[in-house]
Amino acid sequence: MAEDVITGLADQWRGAGIAAGDMVLLHSSIGRTVRGLVKAGRPAAGAADDILQSFLAAVGEGGTLLLPLFNFDFTKGAAFDIRGTPSRMGALTEAGRRYPGAVRTGHPIYSFAVIGARAHRFEGLENFSGYGPDSPFALLRQLGGKIAVLDLPDQESMTFYHYVEESLSAPWRYHKRFEGPYVGWDGVETRRAFGLYVRDLERGVTTHVNPMGERLWARGFYRGERPGQGSGLRTIGAVALFEAVREVIEGGEAEGLLYRIETPTAP
Numbered sequence: 339m340a341e342d343v344i345t346g347l348a349d350q351w352r353g354a355g356i357a358a359g360d361m362v363l364l365h366s367s368i369g370r371t372v373r374g375l376v377k378a379g380r381p382a383a384g385a386a387d388d389i390l391q392s393f394l395a396a397v398g399e400g401g402t403l404l405l406p407l408f409n410f411d412f413t414k415g416a417a418f419d420i421r422g423t424p425s426r427m428g429a430l431t432e433a434g435r436r437y438p439g440a441v442r443t444g445h446p447i448y449s450f451a452v453i454g455a456r457a458h459r460f461e462g463l464e465n466f467s468g469y470g471p472d473s474p475f476a477l478l479r480q481l482g483g484k485i486a487v488l489d490l491p492d493q494e495s496m497t498f499y500h501y502v503e504e505s506l507s508a509p510w511r512y513h514k515r516f517e518g519p520y521v522g523w524d525g526v527e528t529r530r531a532f533g534l535y536v537r538d539l540e541r542g543v544t545t546h547v548n549p550m551g552e553r554l555w556a557r558g559f560y561r562g563e564r565p566g567q568g569s570g571l572r573t574i575g576a577v578a579l580f581e582a583v584r585e586v587i588e589g590g591e592a593e594g595l596l597y598r599i600e601t602p603t604a605p
Contacts, residue, residue, distance in 0.1 A: 340388065343380055347371070347392035354486070354562030355573030358398035361456060361483035362573070363474075364405055365495035366430045368488065370570060386429040390437065394453065402454035404474060404483075405434035406497070410447055413534075417519035417527065418446030425451075443474050446520060446532055448497070450474045456481065467504065467513070467533040475501035479576040486562075489570035492551030498576065499547055499596060502583040504535040510543045510597050511535045537597070546598040553595065554582060 356362055372385040380388060393403055407425035412418045420442055425431040434440060434451035441457040443450045444464030452460040452474075459481065465473040475498055478485075487495045503511055513533050520530040537543040554560050554574065559582055562572035586595050593599070 340380070343375060343378060343388055344392045344395055347389065348395040350569040351393060351396040351486070351571055354569055354571040355484070356393075356396045356486060356571075358396075359400040359455075360397050361402040361454075361478065361481055362393070362397055362404065362486050363450075363478055363483060363498070363576075364393060364403060364430075364486045364488065365490055365497075366428060366488040367490045367494075367565075368428065368430050370489050370566065386433040389430055390433045397454060400455050402452065402456040402483075403434070404460075404478065405431045405451045405453075407431055407435055407442065407449045407451055408447065408497075409449075412446040412518050412532070413516050415518055417521060419521035420444055420446075420449070420523060421521065421525070423449075444522075445473070446518070446530075447516070447534060448473070466531075467535060469497075469501040469504040469535050470533070471505065473501065475576075476505075479580055483576045484573050485576055485579060486571055486573045487565075489565045491565060492547045492554075493545070496547060496551070498579060499550065499583055500535060502580055502587070503596070505580075506584060506587050508587055508592065508596075510538055510541065510592070512538055542600045543597050544600045545596075546594070547596055550583070550586065550595045553586075554579075557582070 368389055371389055372382055375385045376382050397403055406427045409423055409426045425435055437453055441452040441461045443460050445468050448468035469475055485498055514536045515531055515533050517531040519527050521527045559574050559578055560572045563569055586592055
């Protein structure tokens with residue numbers, strides 16, 4: 339029965355644009371999918387592993403799956419341990435982190451688990467800036483990968499937007515340095531610094547990207563289904579997304595599509 343469930347889900351993911359051999363960055367909320375599996379007789383305890391297997395089946399032996407292991411504790415002074423610091427991005431990402439042979443990238447805030455044929459391309463990657471030119475986002479674009487989102491709006495998933503913003507030096511963000519304890523694969527703790535291209539909070543900049551998502555739907559960039567509908571999975575090519583966001587930024591349309599300015603209210 340497990341194989342039937344995994345095959346059925348893999349067929350749904352392929353219907354939303356994932357193909358054998360693809361490299362896919364997956365953002366996910368799996369609650370609705372888990373409820374469907376439980377109704378089909380699968381135990382909830384193993385649902386995240388089933389869903390992970392279904393995405394691996396969808397990309398096939400020649401494909402590669404990236405899962406975000408984002409964790410913001412390093413920005414608050416907590417130690418990052420690449421061997422065991424958990425993801426804060428949900429059960430599916432934790433299943434990916436624990437998957438045998440998964441490669442973990444080294445940024446303490448924006449790390450990824452990478453599984454599959456081209457995972458070795460990410461091995462040893464310790465990019466300084468979370469969205470920088472040497473980041474997994476950049477490598478995904480370079481290698482012609484896709485981004486898939488399961489049952490999440492753009493506002494809660496599409497971190498790739500920030501990679502484009504940094505690439506084009508968007509003026510509503512700036513580089514910020516974070517320093518803290520870092521434990522490597524050798525178990526040795528050192529003090530290290532990493533960067534992020536963060537919102538300009540003093541100007542009242544707020545991330546506001548759902549309108550950009552609507553533009554992508556309207557212009558046919560997204561393939562698949564919206565959150566809460568059908569499989570809930572949509573996909574988009576990383577190169578196509580980069581160019582669509584570049585057009586918005588260079589065309590002076592970013593405010594209202596990628597961010598907004600919120601003026602503090604008087605007490």
